[in-house]
Amino acid sequence: MIEVKGLTRYYGNLAAVRDVEFSIPEHVIVGFLGLNGAGKSTVLKMLAGLVQPSDGSVKLSGENIETESEGFRRHIGYLPEDPPLHKDMRVDEFLIWCGEMRGMSKSDAMARLPGVIKTCQLEPVKERVIQELSHGFKKRVGIAQAIIHKPKLVILDEPISGLDPVQIVEMREVLKSLKTECTVLVSSHILSEISQTCDRILVLHQGKIVADGTEVELRGKMEANTSFEVILRATREDVDKVLSEFAELKVIESQVLEDGLLRMLLGSDQDRREEVIKALVTSDIGVRMVKDAASTELESVFLGLTKEAA
Numbered sequence: 001m002i003e004v005k006g007l008t009r010y011y012g013n014l015a016a017v018r019d020v021e022f023s024i025p026e027h028v029i030v031g032f033l034g035l036n037g038a039g040k041s042t043v044l045k046m047l048a049g050l051v052q053p054s055d056g057s058v059k060l061s062g063e064n065i066e067t068e069s070e071g072f073r074r075h076i077g078y079l080p081e082d083p084p085l086h087k088d089m090r091v092d093e094f095l096i097w098c099g100e101m102r103g104m105s106k107s108d109a110m111a112r113l114p115g116v117i118k119t120c121q122l123e124p125v126k127e128r129v130i131q132e133l134s135h136g137f138k139k140r141v142g143i144a145q146a147i148i149h150k151p152k153l154v155i156l157d158e159p160i161s162g163l164d165p166v167q168i169v170e171m172r173e174v175l176k177s178l179k180t181e182c183t184v185l186v187s188s189h190i191l192s193e194i195s196q197t198c199d200r201i202l203v204l205h206q207g208k209i210v211a212d213g214t215e216v217e218l219r220g221k222m223e224a225n226t227s228f229e230v231i232l233r234a235t236r237e238d239v240d241k242v243l244s245e246f247a248e249l250k251v252i253e254s255q256v257l258e259d260g261l262l263r264m265l266l267g268s269d270q271d272r273r274e275e276v277i278k279a280l281v282t283s284d285i286g287v288r289m290v291k292d293a294a295s296t297e298l299e300s301v302f303l304g305l306t307k308e309a310a
């Protein structure tokens with residue numbers, strides 16, 4: 001449905017997005033995950049036709065974004081991080097106006113409105129002036145303006161940011177219901193915000209895709225690497241001497257704790273945990289704790305994936 005190849009964007013000398021490739025079929029909701037500055041907004045703006053790629057192509061149902069720019073945009077709905085709302089308009093008036101701006105007749109936009117109000121759970125505020133609404137409702141009006149013209153692809157940049165826990169639950173329901181009518185791409189820098197909503201997650205780090213899969217597959221990728229955390233009574237230098245015997249072992253994280261102990265997150269393609277611990281103990285290094293990284297939180301999985309790729 002959407003096919004992205006070799007997508008690259010430079011800002012001066014900075015490669016904000018490098019050689020990004022993915023494709024998404026119809027009626028799937030995909031999460032676009034990355035730390036601040038990873039390049040998410042830049043990719044989303046290129047998909048929305050608002051930023052010109054330095055290289056690469058984007059095709060929607062086989063049509064190229066560059067050659068079919070006008071037609072292409074009619075098939076895209078876009079919510080930027082700050083929703084573009086006319087705050088002095090009523091919700092219903094604003095949405096009909098947005099429909100007309102994207103080429104719908106007023107009567108078509110009016111006919112479409114009740115469905116959009118229902119999908120975005122805006123019934124209680126549909127006749128209210130936008131500036132009087134809570135942050136959560138404003139975000140939902142932002143989604144409603146992105147779908148009023150029945151786009152094939154909806155791109156939502158950080159729709160969950162700044163919402164309170166109740167609004168997050170309501171927003172997840174809104175996002176899930178969107179995929180019945182279109183394909184959805186939603187960005188976030190917090191994995192747990194989108195992991196429950198998305199069918200698939202693309203992890204972006206320093207402008208490149210470093211992982212692509214379901215939440216279970218992303219966890220599996222980490223577990224296959226048998227990452228484990230150790231707390232040691234030793235200096236980093238002493239530990240490095242021991243670890244030099246294990247060429248494939250990567251130090252994912254290393255930190256000296258307040259009490260002088262050394263905490264390390266180690267990863268390897270093969271399971272060498274027992275041999276590593278034995279070698280540490282034999283070298284008189286005190287091993288205070290060994291913990292399987294598989295038991296760590298999902299956020300650590302994400303951090304591990306991005307650190308490994310760094």
Ligand SMILES: Nc1ncnc2c1ncn2[C@@H]1O[C@H](COP(=O)(O)OP(=O)(O)OP(=O)(O)O)[C@@H](O)[C@H]1O
Nearest residue numbers: 011014016034035036037038039040041042043189
């Ligand atoms: N218009 C611009 N001019 C110059 N550099 C830019 C511009 N827009 C983005 N960048 C840089 O490109 C990189 C990627 O930015 P981008 O906004 O795409 O990341 P992001 O993942 O969306 O981050 P955030 O979640 O903080 O918005 C950053 O280093 C940013 O400073």
